Amino acid sequence: MRSKDIVKKAKKFCIETTFAYPLVVKSGYGCYIEDVNGKLYLDFNSNVCSCPIGYNHPEIIDVIRRFVGVGAHKIAGQDFYNEEAVELAEELVRITPRNLNRVLLINTGAEAVENAIKFAFRKKGPLPGVSCTNAFHGRTLGALTFTDSKAVQKKNYPEINHEIIKFCTRGNDPEINGLEELIEREWIPAFVIVECIQGEGGYNVASKKFIKNLRKTSKKYGFPLIIDEIQSGLGRTGKWWSFEHYGIKPDIITSAKALQVGAVISSKEYDPREPGAVSSTWGGGGRIDLAVGLKTIEIIKHEKLLDNARKIGNYIKKRLKEMKNRYQIITDVRGLGLMIGVEFSKEIYKDIIPKIAFKKGLLLLGCGRKTIRIAPPLIITKEEADKGLDIFEDIIKHLKR
Ligand SMILES: Cc1ncc(COP(=O)(O)O)c(C=O)c1O
Incomplete structure (x- = not known):
């Protein structure tokens, strides 16, 4: 598998930094990232909040094209x-x-x-x-x-x-x-x-x-x-x-x-x-x-993405708060817009949930001691939010307290 080889080489030549899981990025489309093996992942962290309009937006591609030949x-x-x-x-x-x-x-x-x-x-x-x-x-x-x-x-x-x-x-x-x-x-x-x-x-x-x-x-x-x-x-x-x-x-x-x-x-x-x-x-x-x-x-x-961040952010928060009522391991849900933290009762959840999510095609990242950040691109739709939240809930449901 290409990604395994690349990670192996990285471990040999690159200084260890903050890699969360072995995602080797090839390309991206909308809210999805494709890895070098062709697997698609729904991105719930936007490259640590750095890709607010997701990937491969046609207007961005046009900007990049403008520089071909500029020197x-x-x-x-x-x-x-x-x-x-x-x-x-x-x-x-x-x-x-x-x-x-x-x-x-x-x-x-x-x-x-x-x-x-x-x-x-x-x-x-x-x-x-x-x-x-x-x-x-x-x-x-x-x-x-x-x-x-x-x-x-x-x-x-x-x-x-x-x-x-x-x-x-x-x-x-x-x-x-x-x-x-x-x-x-x-x-x-x-x-x-x-x-x-x-x-x-x-x-x-x-x-x-x-x-x-x-x-x-x-x-x-x-x-x-x-x-x-x-x-x-x-x-x-x-x-x-x-x-x-x-x-x-x-x-x-x-x-x-x-x-x-x-x-x-x-x-x-x-x-x-x-x-x-x-x-x-x-x-x-x-x-x-x-x-x-x-x-x-x-x-x-x-594209009125400030409105979308508020609207989908509130929707995600509502669903997460419902999960908090169902699963005792969630101790807090907080945030504004699409910058939402889900805090867990133990540190271990912050570390293992993103790893399990990665295997299931969802990209999450932890922060603080016990929190997972939910920060998808600002272009996210309700359907995509639901898809990611369903995966998230399915993981939490199966975790032992
Ligand atoms: C609030 C804040 N300040 C500063 C930084 C540092 O930014 P950079 O990683 O681009 O140096 C970060 C990165 O995560 C951040 O979240």
Whole structure:
């Protein structure tokens, strides 16, 4: 079997990272991925929220075709201009509140976070930064400092000066004002960074009060609130950005994954405005990815995928809540739009359910300690949702308590 051979070779030559199961991708169509053996899988995680419009969309294929024969399809995009980067920056400003109107395009999510915190340090000096328990902001050393998801991600890696406050999912949490209390006890930080809905950390939804308190405190003491929208952004929760559910406006946001490239979108106040303060060779220069990112936004708009994320997301949540009533091993169902977490009573379920699902043609991924993420492409239909949920329920039904 081709996939077995490829996995064997990968184990020999490639460094072990985070492979969940032996899926060797060949192609994709709609919400399905085909592996190199010709088996089709229904994708319930969208390549970790990176493929919001699924696979082989004709408008995306047209964009990619446009670059055949162009030659300079990838350039040093922060040393030389290209139209795709400028168009994408303009579109990002269009779908973002008016105060966020300066864009830095970069490669990955972690790099977006690195640059966002550099914007803050540039203005505020080398003060400590603040992030939250269970946060995931990436794996480069700066971003990793502010990550608090799993011990294995951090062991022996040095950190910059920081403090971690509790991520509060309940309005009545005694630590709901943790940032202000930290400042009263210690110091004013350079920034606070938070995911409104934590991704890798367990699909935990922040309480409205918690996010509003972060906004209030950072305004009061004059440092930026950075919202990491790398997993939750670009329509995943049924709005362009997850912070829109919270009635606040951040000073800086980060995007990546669904956008195909990384981006920092900042208010003018935190734009470093100093040539050389930030840059990167390939940042803003992968013209195919930039054009696909722009087309992705256009498709989300004209196919009304924000509405679909809300509608199908609510339907999936309803079915999952019914399952929770039937099967005691499900302890919680939470999320917004098509960013839904199903928490189980034991860690083992998070690990074995995706493996069993893989054999049955459904692609799932775990997150946090005991949670499975349900995050299909935003184009998913009710019929496809039902198909995946039927497989999911069939697995749960047969698990011993
Ligand atoms: C919220 C969040 N921030 C940052 C990152 C890092 O992004 P990347 O893997 O593109 O470096 C991720 C990736 O999962 C993420 O979910």
